[in-house]
Amino acid sequence: MSIDLSQFFEVFFEESLEGLDVMESELLNLTPGDVDNETINTIFRAAHSIKGGSGTFGFTHVSDFTHVLETLLDQIREGSRELTAEHVNLLLQSVDCLREMLGDLQNNQETDLTTATQLKEKFEAILAGESQPANTPAATKSNDNPPVEHGALDTYEVIFKPQHHLFKTGNEPIYLIEELAELGQLDVTANLDDVPDIHNLAADECFLTWCFYLETDKGEEAIKEVFEWVEDDAEITITLCGGLFGDDPIESEPEDVSEPVNEETPTPTAENKSDKPAPAAKAAAKSASTESTSIRVSIDKVDSLINMVGELVITQAMLTQLGEGEITENKLMALQEGLAQLAHNTRDLQESVMRIRMLPISFVFSRFPRLVRDTSQKLGKEVELKLLGEQTELDKTVMEKISDPMVHLVRNSLDHGLETPEQREEAGKPRVGTVTLNAFHQGGNIVIEIMDDGAGLNTQKIKQKAIQNGLISDSDDLSDDEINELIFMPGFSTADQVSDISGRGVGMDVVRRNIQSLNGSIEVTSEQGIGSTFTIRLPLTLAILDGQLVTVAQHTYIIPLISIVESLQIDLKMVNCVGGGLNVLRLRDEYIPILRLHKIFNHTGAIEDLDKGLLVIVESDNQKVGLLVDDLLAQQQVVIKSLEANYQKVEGVSGATILGDGRVSLIIDITGLIKLAGLKKAGTSELAIEPIESEEA
Incomplete structure (x- = not known):
């Protein structure tokens, strides 16, 4: 009987990635020349587990690579080899390399063995006793010797495909391009194929990709340094063209390129030439896999959850029994007590479930x-x-x-x-x-x-x-x-x-x-x-919100409690009128703009007189505004439902929830509401309030 090992793949990947985290953490604690045996043993055990698991599941590239660094770790822990700073750097690079390889396997992508091959050669050189393991013959030949010995200019093709979230990491492509231009003569071509139409365009997402042709004598390592801080957020392919600036990088004899070029050049060149969309698909898959799809929960939390469900079942059985037959006065009191117990159990169950997501x-x-x-x-x-x-x-x-x-x-x-x-x-x-x-x-x-x-x-x-x-x-x-x-x-x-x-x-x-x-x-x-x-x-969580229920006309809205500063009745003597018909409230030496929710959301039948409604002072971006509402209701926790996923994005609204009576209530987005009201000047966070007029409203 054959066993389908693929059912265990996900567990292997999770445990291996956790092992890599352990390796990285312990490697950062190592001090060259003063090695703690327990630390080395921990690193060795993590590497050994990854090697064994990958061999079992047939991931031979991973097991072969891990075997070499495991051999080095074994020599260090036995005391036959002294740990150096170079060893630590190579081991940390190996952790990054293994993460990439496991990520490719997890996403069913073709594994790029270029970096693994280079690192493996360096480890083998160390194990063979060579004096300068950091520079393999291939790397020395391709990156260092040609510019130094001949002073020749080389032309490189650089494909830069950033992921959509690049801007959110604080990186700016224009600065990378400027730094790349300092290395030599640069030709830049932008690819606009992935740019969506204006309705789907997001200002904080990057949809462009670039192709650079760079003529330089600095070598490939200098180009890699430019993209060092975005390599996790982009697909970057560097190819030595071998011709004059502007020549076709692919059509110029590949046989001549393979001789003086680093081993890493031919492999990605061949892959990218044969399958252009692959890097983009690979980047998307890697981006999707960055968020873990599972969490580990302690047995105590599971036991607590089971106990809460047991209490809930008991209460439900009691209420079912009370509901049978005629409802008497005694039964009615017991029913009210049972409902109160049900509410208590439900709240405890909710808290237990939320604790499962807490890490x-x-x-x-x-x-x-x-x-x-x-x-x-x-x-x-x-x-x-x-x-x-x-x-x-x-x-x-x-x-x-x-x-x-x-x-x-x-x-x-x-x-x-x-x-x-x-x-x-x-x-x-x-x-x-x-x-x-x-x-x-x-x-x-x-x-x-x-x-x-x-x-x-x-x-x-x-x-x-x-x-x-x-x-x-x-x-x-x-x-x-x-x-x-x-x-x-x-x-x-x-x-x-x-x-x-x-x-x-x-x-x-x-x-x-x-x-x-x-x-x-x-x-x-x-x-x-x-x-x-x-x-x-x-x-603490995005699933549940502490909110203040307010009414505007016949509608109920929820304002996040975290945004509320205070609530008050308006004294008309403290209200001024400014340009554009905007009213502001003078409160403790501050002028607070008053937003009428019924006008923003286009409701009729709401209270329009300022002195008859209530004002809820809220704060966003260190700016305060007052929301005019008809009345304040209760404060309660609400379960947030995505409005965008179930309907469409609505400006000024961050989500929705279902109230106890079955009605849908919208949750107000304070930042979006201020923008919707047009109170912000373009490019600033200052409210566009004109000077206060002397006359009072």
């Missing part, structure tokens, strides 16, 4: 030690990463979507927040800078802080740049906090030099927009010379 934020934090190590080495900075509150739990969906904004903020801190060791010593600081990630619960939210002890934000520089861009005027009297908020304006940056890692402010508007899409907020505080802190506040 410790360490799943997000675990990716940053590697990021900090690699980035600090590239920047020549000494950085210590501190992780606090790693066991703070967060909904799995929120956790997956907050990862990219956090990566951008951490890169900002490393690149532009922390000074170089020499600058820190001159300022009387320790050479080693500190980046701290902290997570904790506060009320019904989770708070994530990204802190650094670097130079802080330069408020004067930010203000001058804002004046140059026309965002503010010389006469505006802004506090330091208000000036710091300007870095979240679209495209705003004070960087003197464009960086491929980050730019303080470049992409920060995308970071804020992504966080707001999770019903969260982000704030920045900074003290020059002391450091900066970015504070992210998020709901």
Whole structure:
């Protein structure tokens, strides 16, 4: 009897990827020359498990590659070979390579063995005792010797196919193109085939792909360095053309190319020539697989869930029995008690189910030690990463979507927040800078802080740049906090030099927009010379919302409690009329615009007199507005249903829910509502309120 092993593939992939996470974490803890045996044993066991599993399922390329690095680890743990920094770097590269190979297998894609072959040769050179294992003969021949010995110009074809979410990671293609142009003569062609029509166009998604022809003597490694920070978010193919600038890269004799070129060149060239759509399909598949489709739940949570279901079944049986026969006064009282018990059990069951989706934020934090190590080495900075509150739990969906904004903020801190060791010593600081990630619960939210002890934000520089861009005027009297908020304006940056890692402010508007899409907020505080802190506040889950029910005409709406500042009755003496017929309320030295929900949503029969309705003050993007409603109802938790998935996207509405009486109620999106009301100037977050008139309404 034959056994279908494919049924076990998903478990193998999950366990192997977890093993790679363990390997990466432990490798970052290794110190060359002072090796902890238990750490090496942990790495060895993880590699051995991946090797054994891949061999069992017939993934021979994975098992063969893992066997070589397992041999090196075995020699190190036995003490016959001393661990060096070069070994650690190669092992970390092997972890990345194995992730790629497993990802290709998981998505049924053809495995690209180019990187695996190169790394395998380096490991074999180390095991053979060669003095410089980092440079294999093939790599030396293709990348270093031709430019040095002959000084010849080589022409490369570079295909750059970014994934749609590239902008959301804080990366900007124009900066990559400018950096590529510094290497030599560059010809650029953009492919517009994937650009959708205007109705489906999203400003924060990238639909373009590019083809570059670059004539340079810098070599292929210099080109790879340009795309180093976007390689996980794009398909990048580099081909040595071998001809003069502008010649056809494919038609020029491939036999001549294969001789002096690195081994990695022929394989992708042949694949991409024969099947052009493959990289795009492969990128889409990899993007889809980045989010895990399963979670591991502790047995305690499962036991609690089973107990709650048992209580629910008992209560249901009791209510069924009470419903039989004639309803007497005694039965009616028992029925009310049973319904109260049912409500209690249902609430407990809901909380138990939600806890199943809650995972410790360490799943997000675990990716940053590697990021900090690699980035600090590239920047020549000494950085210590501190992780606090790693066991703070967060909904799995929120956790997956907050990862990219956090990566951008951490890169900002490393690149532009922390000074170089020499600058820190001159300022009387320790050479080693500190980046701290902290997570904790506060009320019904989770708070994530990204802190650094670097130079802080330069408020004067930010203000001058804002004046140059026309965002503010010389006469505006802004506090330091208000000036710091300007870095979240679209495209705003004070960087003197464009960086491929980050730019303080470049992409920060995308970071804020992504966080707001999770019903969260982000704030920045900074003290020059002391450091900066970015504070992210998020709901614990996207499935359930604490909301305030309000009525407008005959309709019931829900306002998220997290957005509400206060509710009050309006004193007409405190209301002024400004340009465009907009009313504003003067409240504690602030002028708050009043939005009439019945006009925005086109309802009739609502209360129109300001003094007869109620005003709910809400806040978004550090801007307050007042929503005029007929009445306030109860506060309650509501289950969010996607309006876009079931109907279509509606401006000013973030979702819907079903109330206890069966009616559908819309959940108001405060940020979208402000845009819908036309209160924001284009390109700014300032409300377009004209100067207050002297006469009162």
